[in-house]
């Protein structure tokens with residue numbers, strides 16, 4: 001069965017209460033629940049990790065390679081704009097990933113318009129609040145061979 005990892009960075013555990021004008025009113029559990037329904041219906045295994053620690057996110061990316069994860073859907077949150085080490089981890093494991101943001105980062109403060117990931121990502125989806133994650137998952141599902149999904 002194809003494995004997809006959803007990886008969320010700092011402060012995203014507070015979704016639902018945190019700045020709803022930017023991030024919407026859905027909790028992270030709501031979003032992951034919707035993703036699990038879609039992944040399950042398509043015979044794809046979905047793992048989820050949220051961490052407020054950069055080192056734990058690096059370790060999770062390294063572990064994903066050992067676990068045979070085929071795609072990562074990644075919201076690096078504030079680390080989007082700062083983290084060479086997370087970029088290096090993704091380059092090291094060479095797992096294709098989609099960068100996701102709830103808010104429209106390109107329409108916000110100038111420092112949010114810089115990303116350490118976009119040029120090495122399969123693509124970037126931003127601005128659709130929780131739906132950004134489902135759009136990313138759909139893009140991943142489109143790339144998983146039908147025979148590979150339920151194996």
Ligand code: DQA
Pocket residue numbers: 010011012075076077078079080100101102103104105112
């Ligand atoms: C975010 C955008 C980042 O700039 C911010 O630091 C976040 C969330 C988003 O999903 O819109 O924590 O990644």
